Amino acid sequence: MKKIQISPSILSADFSQLRNEIKRLEEGGADMIHVDVMDGHFVPNLTMGPPIIKSLRKFTKLPFDVHLMISPVHKYIKDYADAGADIITIHPEATENLAVSIDHIKSLGKKVGVSLNPESKINLITDLLNQIDLVLIMSVNPGFGGQKFMPEVLEKIKELKKIRDQKNIDFDIEIDGGINFDNNKLAIEAGANILVSGTTIFKNNNGDIKKNIDLLKSS
Numbered sequence: 001m002k003k004i005q006i007s008p009s010i011l012s013a014d015f016s017q018l019r020n021e022i023k024r025l026e027e028g029g030a031d032m033i034h035v036d037v038m039d040g041h042f043v044p045n046l047t048m049g050p051p052i053i054k055s056l057r058k059f060t061k062l063p064f065d066v067h068l069m070i071s072p073v074h075k076y077i078k079d080y081a082d083a084g085a086d087i088i089t090i091h092p093e094a095t096e097n098l099a100v101s102i103d104h105i106k107s108l109g110k111k112v113g114v115s116l117n118p119e120s121k122i123n124l125i126t127d128l129l130n131q132i133d134l135v136l137i138m139s140v141n142p143g144f145g146g147q148k149f150m151p152e153v154l155e156k157i158k159e160l161k162k163i164r165d166q167k168n169i170d171f172d173i174e175i176d177g178g179i180n181f182d183n184n185k186l187a188i189e190a191g192a193n194i195l196v197s198g199t200t201i202f203k204n205n206n207g208d209i210k211k212n213i214d215l216l217k218s219s
């Protein structure tokens with residue numbers, strides 16, 4: 001079984017204190033830092049671009065797990081790679097040619113993630129799974145933190161895990177959206193090994209990040 005990892009989403013952090021928030025996440029045992037990039041077009045919200053990632057890069061050695069919710073995405077991939085992203089995750093619907101965008105991310109020396117929205121089917125990526133390092137399953141419609149977990153996506157995770165076993169290939173399964181101390185177990189049992197969480201990590205237990213990360217990891 002793969003090690004369970006936590007990727008806290010800084011969408012729920014105090015933006016005026018991002019450097020300190022990242023330090024708190026590092027001290028609290030985060031395995032990576034999840035950066036939600038939104039363009040107000042692919043999703044109905046605007047967040048951060050490469051300069052913010054670049055300015056934070058020097059303050060942590062943790063990998064930056066960058067989720068690009070932007071369309072068209074292809075021409076911006078290099079900017080995020082140059083800014084210091086370690087994992088670059090894109091949506092199949094946001095690029096004209098998913099295989100070409102995957103190759104581009106690899107050519108920049110970065111790990112490739114592909115994300116599926118709740119309504120997106122696995123067959124969008126089945127043929128490319130052997131090229132992908134991470135599949136990010138959205139358990140909310142992307143755009144905002146603090147939304148309600150959609151349990152129906154657990155079936156998609158089970159199916160992905162089955163395909164991974166059958167094809168004997170290796171990729172991480174990450175889940176994102178509404179993850180809390182009740183559904184973390186369901187996500188892990190279904191096959192997810194990386195949990196993204198914003199609200200639960202930053203807001204629960206008076207913002208005790210270490211406690212919240214430990215609780216999310218224990219299943």
Ligand SMILES: O=C(CO)[C@@H](O)[C@H](O)COP(=O)(O)O
Pocket residue numbers: 009011012034036067140141142143144145146147176177178179196197198199200
């Ligand atoms: O990308 C998104 C939302 O679009 C997520 O990364 C959320 O930011 C996770 O936040 P919570 O649902 O845990 O509050």
